[in-house]
Amino acid sequence: MASRPIVPPQARGDAVVEGGKQQKKNPAAEGRNRRALGDIGNLVNVKGVEVKPNRPITRSFCAQLLANAQAAAAADNNKKQACAKVDAPLPVVDGVVAAKRVAPKPAQKKVTVKPKPEEVIDISSEEEVEKEKSPNKKKEGDANSKKKSRTLTSVLTARSKAACGLTKKPKEQIVDIDAADTENELAAVEYIDEIYKFYKLVEHENRPHDYMDSQPELNERMRAILVDWLIDVHRKFELSLETLYLTTNIIDRFLATKTVPRRELQLVGISAMLMASKYEEIWPPEVNDFVCLSDRAYTHEQILVMEKTILNKLEWTLTVPTTYVFLVRFIKASIPDEKFENMVYFLSELGAMHYATIMYCPSMVAASAVLAARCTLNKNPTWSDTLKLHTGYSEAQLMDCARLLVSFHSTAENGKLKVVYRKYSDPTRGAVALLPPARNLMLEDSAAN
Template sequence: MASRPIVPRQHRGEAVVGGGGDQQQKKNGAAEARNRRALGDIGNLVTVRGIEGKPNRPITRSFCAQLLANAQAAAAAENNKKQVCVNVDGAPLLLDGVAARKRAGAPKPPQKKVIVKPKPEEVVEISPDTQENDAKAKQENPENKKKDGEVTAKKKAAAFTSVLTARSKAACGLTNKPKEQIVDIDAGDIGNDLAAVEYVEDIYKFYKLIEHESRPHDYMESQPEINESMRAILVDWLVDVHRKFDLSVETLYLTINIIDRFLAIKSVPRRELQLVGISAMLMASKYEEIWPPEVNDFVHLSDNAYSHEQILVMEKIILGKLEWTLTVPTPYVFLARFIKASMGDQELESMVYFLAELGVMHYATIIYCPSMIAASAVYAARCTLKKTPTWNETLRLHTGFSEPQLMDCAKLMVSFHSMAAKSKLQSVYRKYSNPERKAVALLPPAKSLLPSAALMKTTV
């Protein structure tokens, strides 16, 4: 319950609101001036503003409400009115013009120190609306943005230990490299029906599965009259015959495959080795070419060393031993796919064929499967022409071999390249020294794949 303000008893001679006449006011004029200031300091009597002829009145509850309303109205209109600021011991007191004139005419009462109580701090509760307003204020104020950015930057700063760990991994090569993108090599052949884009992957998976079934094994020990040099001479001669007849590349690789498969299962005398080669090329031409050479053409090329009947008899013997199996994956089948995956130019393609033909001409590559020979030829060609990268994820995907797996076979092919210019067997070397095939045989071999001894010979 609120307490009622206590008004002390007034002494005689003091002015009371609403009492006395003009004579009493003149008689006690000096007392009024003194008592008005004193009552104002006490606080229970105030000067009524805007009411002339009324001195002071006691503060009642209704009068307090009226004074509060007047104070609020005066605060709202303080920008439009001229006010006088009177300092009482450092405490400002705002008065209007009438009160200021009255205060100026009255004598100064003794000053009393006014203790100004501190205003209670307001506790602001943060709501979602105020959070949104704060976010808008940060956007509008660039200084706040800068401060926030500095704080977030300090929060995101990496620790010293993490920086040292990252540097150590980078120095040791343990950083995670971005994964290399695999190129779709068949994207350009979608509209080509002959490319068989829908089945090409399944076709080469099948080739990889059956390439070992038709692969000849090491047979030279089972041949009493034939050695590796004789076989190389025969293949070198067949390369010349193939070029004179202008036959397809498929015919050459199928011819060599038929010869090796036949020699792996039957012993052949030295005098019949060339006859086996002629009959093998005749069969391959019938299988691959539209207009194959006639038997008499081969008789003429052999300088009548074999008759027409002998060639046909040997053809029949070979087909019987091979059980008429001529549809086999040769190195050329894989070369066509791997060259496409390498996405090289005409020079790279000619270099791949040059190294592959050098490989199949030498008996040392018979221990490798056809897909390995083809992939190694592509790898050695890229090293010779200094293509970067020498091996990528696209080639790894389509060949099925990694770079270390191809290293031995590729080094063997590069060694054949380094000896081709001085070799007695010049058919392959002359064929790829032609400018039509970019003269790739004249290029220096890949030094990175040559052993130190072979490198010394080539430089001398």
């Protein structure tokens, strides 16, 4: 039986016997003939350049790779860098093909580009990248959902406002009421706002308090008769409105500090008008004129003595912001016509005659007279942003006082004290007293009662 030839094992790289001849293997040729392994996860893409690193990827190494890629891209006029060619055969290390290295470019001038922190790409696994991106996406999604989502309360509120007609309207433009007076030096346009701010601050300092309970011999009816008579005297003398409002202010302030018997009440009124005339008028009436008007109920000496008494009690303080001071400004803010202006003065004089308005400060009485006049003449809107700016009051704040003035208007025709009613029934004053009172304020007043 023929024996089979035994061939000894050959080491890698040793010669191979062919036809009895021993030949050595060529390692280089064998390397070229072998197929390289595919991607085993060590490929890295940096800005379109495929790099096969031969060492572990770190943040610093990634930044270095990115800087090299940017330098190469800037040198090639923003052209994309092609994958590097491998000249040498891949070495085999323990059966694993090593990663390719990027072929060096021809010698070029090196351009050092510092990588921006925000452009540094952290080479990590896809799972880690997704974990880092997912919180930001959640935050952005939550922010967008919060912006877009509307709560049930906001929806119901918007529907309620729409049903009540309270939807957003274009903001009303505030009118510059002093624009026409810029060339008028007497208007003091540069200081007018500061002047009225000061008036609002000091109007409470010289404001009379409720004094009728401290006057045993006087009542509200007597005061109304006195003021009604003084308005008639004021009209006969053709005095200014400043004198009339200062007269009532002096009377109330004096009665709030001193008890006056009934027989001297008219003397107090005469002396107060004499003082106000001297303060406001160019040619004030003389003392003898008031003696004649009172049908010689008081002598010349008595009037002068009462004048001194009042000045001492008031500490000679006559420069006070009266209702008229605010009326002038508030009427101007309402952009009035002649009829509207007469209606405001009619309502304010009715308020001055009645003691019930003493509980309100002068600025509120003036603003309420403007509001009541606008309602009576059906002005639209009844209250504007311009009026709110200059008066300092909203429409709701003035409602109680405005209803009180309208109630005086409704009873003026049938009342016993008709001096104010007759004064403003004259056609020269627009006959505003003959107009019906504001129905909307009357209806609200009756509903409240």
